[in-house]
Amino acid sequence: MNCRRLEHWLDEYVEGTLSPRKQAAADRHLAGCAACRAKLRRYREFAQSLAGEMRQATQSLRLRPEVERRLLQAQRSGTAGVADQPAAARFWSRLFQPRAAAACLLAAGVLLAGYFTWRSGHRPGTGPDLSVSVQVSYLVPKYTFRQEGSYVIDTLSYETISVHGRFWPEHNPKPMREQQHKLNPIK
Amino acid sequence: MDEEKLVAAFRDQDPAAVRELLSSHGDRLLRSAFLLCGREADAQDLVQETFLQALQSAPRFRNQSSLYTWLHGILLNLTRHYHRDRKRIVYGDEQVERAAAAAEESPIAMDLQMTGSALQQALGRLSLPHREVVILRFYEDMKIHEIAAHLGISRGTVKSRLHYSIERLQQLVSEEMNLFAAEGTQRAERT
Numbered sequence: 001m002n003c004r005r006l007e008h009w010l011d012e013y014v015e016g017t018l019s020p021r022k023q024a025a026a027d028r029h030l031a032g033c034a035a036c037r038a039k040l041r042r043y044r045e046f047a048q049s050l051a052g053e054m055r056q057a058t059q060s061l062r063l064r065p066e067v068e069r070r071l072l073q074a075q076r077s078g079t080a081g082v083a084d085q086p087a088a089a090r091f092w093s094r095l096f097q098p099r100a101a102a103a104c105l106l107a108a109g110v111l112l113a114g115y116f117t118w119r120s121g122h123r124p125g126t127g128p129d130l131s132v133s134v135q136v137s138y139l140v141p142k143y144t145f146r147q148e149g150s151y152v153i154d155t156l157s158y159e160t161i162s163v164h165g166r167f168w169p170e171h172n173p174k175p176m177r178e179q180q181h182k183l184n185p186i187k
Numbered sequence: 188m189d190e191e192k193l194v195a196a197f198r199d200q201d202p203a204a205v206r207e208l209l210s211s212h213g214d215r216l217l218r219s220a221f222l223l224c225g226r227e228a229d230a231q232d233l234v235q236e237t238f239l240q241a242l243q244s245a246p247r248f249r250n251q252s253s254l255y256t257w258l259h260g261i262l263l264n265l266t267r268h269y270h271r272d273r274k275r276i277v278y279g280d281e282q283v284e285r286a287a288a289a290a291e292e293s294p295i296a297m298d299l300q301m302t303g304s305a306l307q308q309a310l311g312r313l314s315l316p317h318r319e320v321v322i323l324r325f326y327e328d329m330k331i332h333e334i335a336a337h338l339g340i341s342r343g344t345v346k347s348r349l350h351y352s353i354e355r356l357q358q359l360v361s362e363e364m365n366l367f368a369a370e371g372t373q374r375a376e377r378t
Binding site: 011012015017043046047049050051053054055057058059061062063064066067068070071072074075 | 200202205206209213214216217218221222227230231234235238239242306307310321322324325326328330331332346349353356357
């Protein structure tokens with residue numbers, strides 16, 4: 001093990017979670033490297049000092065008694081358990097996301113086109129045009145964050161997605177086109 | 188009551204379990220919350236909200252971690268919302284510029300109460316992701332892989348945040364308080 005490897009494994013060495021083989025290699029390196037011994041000692045001193053400072057800063061803190069009263073009151077009034085939404089409800093709420101809804105509509109359109117094509121027994125060029133056109137437009141909210149100094153700025157905008165496709169009987173569907181229109185920032 | 192029985196009683200919404208949970212983990216969570224947010228009054232509110240959310244989602248607790256770790260996970264989420272809400276400003280270039288200027292003038296405005304030692308003040312100046320890692324490693328005494336699992340990030344990310352934080356804290360701490368200066372180390376090495 002060299003100095004760079006030891007530095008990489010320093011955290012695990014200090015917390016004692018290195019494998020026995022790595023631990024032995026680290027011990028051997030430390031025995032012959034004064035710089036790494038100094039680094040290890042600085043790390044331990046820092047950890048001890050910081051832990052001590054944090055304990056000192058917080059040791060007098062006690063949870064206020066009102067918290068217990070508030071919790072027991074919440075328990076009695078039955079507000080506890082409300083957030084325990086059933087799995088089925090969670091499934092449906094996920095399904096009604098804009099993208100999921102659009103995908104379902106498209107799938108339904110493709111299935112209907114396939115069904116009518118099968119029923120009509122249409123052959124290309126032998127009858128009326130039985131092609132089916134499907135178009136879906138939907139808005140997708142877009143929430144973005146960026147850092148400005150120590151502030152986080154958030155922006156909400158909506159993106160219009162338009163998907164359309166045309167399907168012919170007994171032919172592979174033409175590739176669908178997806179168009180993304182400009183963003184409309186909400187101010 | 189051992190932890191297994193306590194968990195079962197807590198799931199059954201037994202008032203005695205709530206009291207025991209508060210007495211065994213309440214103060215510890217409060218201290219962690221204070222280190223994370225820097226204000227005692229806000230830390231008290233965060234811990235109360237943590238227990239309320241724990242009560243609501245108790246039936247979903249699956250014994251995959253200790254009760255304290257589970258509660259601490261809820262606290263971390265709430266603390267992130269707390270910091271986000273405090274820092275959020277509403278659109279417009281003028282406001283952005285004004286806010287950026289204010290942040291430069293007073294970078295530690297969010298941690299006015301954490302005015303103890305130089306090291307405590309330096310801790311208050313770390314960004315939340317870095318502070319979380321430092322608190323979990325050196326205050327909660329969690330191991331690297333435990334922190335990674337707790338925060339849902341890789342071990343490499345935990346280590347890089349930890350190393351950055353240590354370097355940054357050492358920079359921020361005044362020379363007088365700095366126990367890790369190279370000179371001191373060399374002197375100690377010789378002895």
